[in-house]
Amino acid sequence: MRIRLLYFASLADCAGRASEDVESAAVHPSALYAEVGKRHGFAMDATRLRVAVNGKLVDWLQPLADGDEVVFLPPVSGG
């Protein structure tokens, strides 16, 4: 299935891009993070991140569907 990924902050720097479309068989965000994290060399452990699918925060084991937009959120630092 096709997944749209958006990257922010250090993850965007590490991936060298703000977004990408990937073909993946990952069944949930946890598997997807392992897959793309390996490819881009993300050093941050998933336990430090949150994940959003189609603009909503979700559980790491929520099933993914074709066309989903996935965002891995590193710890925030606004304010």
Added chain:
Amino acid sequence: MNRFRLSAGAIDGDLEKRALTAESAGACVCFEGWVRNANDGRDVRRLDYQAFESLALSEGERILVEAKQRFGLCAASAVHRIGSLGVGELAVWVGVSAGHRDAAFAACRWIIDEIKQHVPIWKNEHYADGESGWLHP
């Protein structure tokens, strides 16, 4: 209602405060977060704020709605800057009005703490030595 906003331009705290006006309000507390010239012992020259905008807006709104209920506020609003900011600039503004000061002080403190903890906004600090780094506390 868009009580939580992201702004690419300068924030005018006085203007923001006008939206808090209510006849039932006896107290108004505003918080301004400014860009400081140092962090963790390093000289900071400027900051870049980046936001995952759609989720930042919905999370910010959720926090303000919860604050209004939790503290019985008359009104609450907040604005966070995005983009590049220099030292001394207003980075985040939070304002509440309430019947009495206890609720107003507590709510304003609670809202800024929640924003800092949950809203998907990231700070890239640019240091005097030319290095920069995203903060992921």
